[in-house]
Amino acid sequence: MKINTLILLIGMLASTVTFAQDGYEVGDKAMNFTLENVDGRMISLSDYDDQKGAIVIFTCNHCPYSVAYEDRIIALHQKYAPQGYPVIAINPNDPAVQPEDSFELMVKRAQEKDFPFPYLFDKGQKVYPEYGATRTPHVFLLMNRGDYFEVAYIGAIDDNYQNADAVEQHFVEDALADLKNGKNPQTNFTKAIGCTIKTR
Amino acid sequence: MPKIIFIAFMLILPIAAQAQPDAQVPVYDYEGLQPLLQKQNDTTYVVNFWATWCKPCVAELPAFEEMHSKYRNQKVKVLLVSLDFVKNYHSRLLPFIADKKIQSQVVMLNDPRSNEWIDKVSPQWSGAIPATLIYRNDQRKFYERSFTADELDTELLKFIKQ
Numbered sequence: 001m002k003i004n005t006l007i008l009l010i011g012m013l014a015s016t017v018t019f020a021q022d023g024y025e026v027g028d029k030a031m032n033f034t035l036e037n038v039d040g041r042m043i044s045l046s047d048y049d050d051q052k053g054a055i056v057i058f059t060c061n062h063c064p065y066s067v068a069y070e071d072r073i074i075a076l077h078q079k080y081a082p083q084g085y086p087v088i089a090i091n092p093n094d095p096a097v098q099p100e101d102s103f104e105l106m107v108k109r110a111q112e113k114d115f116p117f118p119y120l121f122d123k124g125q126k127v128y129p130e131y132g133a134t135r136t137p138h139v140f141l142l143m144n145r146g147d148y149f150e151v152a153y154i155g156a157i158d159d160n161y162q163n164a165d166a167v168e169q170h171f172v173e174d175a176l177a178d179l180k181n182g183k184n185p186q187t188n189f190t191k192a193i194g195c196t197i198k199t200r
Numbered sequence: 201m202p203k204i205i206f207i208a209f210m211l212i213l214p215i216a217a218q219a220q221p222d223a224q225v226p227v228y229d230y231e232g233l234q235p236l237l238q239k240q241n242d243t244t245y246v247v248n249f250w251a252t253w254c255k256p257c258v259a260e261l262p263a264f265e266e267m268h269s270k271y272r273n274q275k276v277k278v279l280l281v282s283l284d285f286v287k288n289y290h291s292r293l294l295p296f297i298a299d300k301k302i303q304s305q306v307v308m309l310n311d312p313r314s315n316e317w318i319d320k321v322s323p324q325w326s327g328a329i330p331a332t333l334i335y336r337n338d339q340r341k342f343y344e345r346s347f348t349a350d351e352l353d354t355e356l357l358k359f360i361k362q
Contacts, residue, residue, distance in 0.1 A: 064253050064285065098255065134344075135328035156327075160312040162285055171315075191318040193283055196256060196328040 023132010026188040030056075030142050030149040033127045035090065035120035036103070038110040043118050045088070045142075045149060052084030053143040053152070053179065055172065058122075058133040060091045061109045062100035063195035066136045068161050070113055073137070076157070076172060077117045085141075085176055087117040092128035092136070097198040128197055135194030141175050141185070152179060155190030222294055227286065227308045230317035236279060236307070237321065237333065243275040244336040244359045246352075249309075249321075249329050251283045252296045256346045257330040261300070263349040267356065268304040276360065278304040283329060286310040334359055 024030065034044040048054050057073060059066040077087035095102035103121050110119045122128050131140055132154075141153035153175035158167040175185035221227045237247060248264050250257035261280070268278040280302065284293045289308060297306055311317060318327050322342035325331055332343045332352075336359050343355070 064251075068285075134326040156315060159315055161314070162287075162312045166312070169315075190315040191325070191327045193314045193318070193327050193329065195254060196330070198255075 022129060023134075024130075024140065024151045024154065026151050026154060026185075028151045030140065030151050031127075031130050033090075033120075035122060035127065037118045037120050038103075038107045038115070039118075043088070043120055048086065048088070048149075049144065051086060051144060053141065054149065055080065055085055055087045055176075056131070056140040056142060057087060057089050057137055057157075058092045058128055058131070058135075058140075058197070059089050059137040060093050060098070060101045060195070061105055062093075062098055063136045065161050065192070065194050069137050069157055072157055072164055074113065074116060080176060081117070083176075083180070085179075089115070089117055089119045090122050090127060091119065092122045092125060092133055093198040094125060094200055097200055101198070125197075125199060133197060135192075135196060137192075137194060139172055141172060141179075143179055153185045153188045156192035159190075161192065221289065221308070225282075225289075225294065225297065225306050225308060227289065227310050229311040230309065230313070230320065233281065233307065233309050233311075234320070237335070240337055242336070243277050244334065244356065245277050245279060246356060247279045247281060247333040247335070249281050249283060249331045249333075251329060252288070252292050253284065254329050260330055260346050260348070260352075261302070263347050263352045264304055265302065266349045267352055270353075271356075274360070276356065280304050280306045282306060282308045284308065336360075 030045065032045045034042050037043045045054065055076060059069070059073065073087060073089065081087070091101055091106055093101040106119055106121060137157065139153070139155060139157055140151055142149040143152045153172065155171055157172050159169040159171065160167045171187060171190050174187060178185040239245060246264065246267060250261065252258065264278050264280060267276070282293055286308065293308060314327060318325050321333060324342045325344055328344055330346055332347065334341050334355055339359065341355070
């Protein structure tokens, strides 16, 4: 009985530890999701199975880092969607904590900036923990492996959030270049300062 | 002619903003900040990474201010490292510090190459703020989370009671 209790405790402890480290690593299979877009349509990752991959970016309205990258995210989509790697933006924040990130204001922002890519709302916050996003903006570059999407790169868009003209390393573009050459990205994980994902 | 003056003014303005930081709030790149993250003495340093635009950061600032005043006469030092954009140094950061009457030491870290320095602060840091580092000599602990005053106090006591 005591041993059983101990095993149970160890099991609980182990599951807590696993939970804390949840989220994808490069090479993991990315789960499908179905979320509402700012135009009211439901969009799934599986809708993209005719593409070579997808640039999934957790981002939002309020975060200054996200705002600083908006134009660069639009440029990424315009350059790489025709090459088979479109952007899918997802707002992971709970609007009850961050009212600027409500669905209504997402719609407004998408219209103001004329986003050429879907801007989805992670309603119920089920998708971002599965991916392991911790901040906005946070990029998960996926490649299509035929019957599933595999995580090829996790991290920042580039190495300079303050000034697009001063960027020296274009992390996402470099990873895409490697993928297009049939190679795994040489740099497949980077870090950047960002806003925490807002939860209750 | 007025147009030229205007253009010249627009060119000088951002340079002036960067070149003349308030002596009370120095602006560092990571190399400049690093010595403040690894002092070797018997003081415990509580280093909080924050920004004026970061809601949970602003919410927990009173906890750090409380710590600053509570341990004023002990070997505890609070350092607030602002990650505000440098263009907002005069327009947002300094007015915020004055408005909230921040007593702890504030510095600005202006180094966009965060992929290079985040791991140097702590490999445990994903890059989200608020984040806090507590250290004394080689004993270090890093937290990517928010604190209440009581929670922060509990963590500090683990350092100073040794």
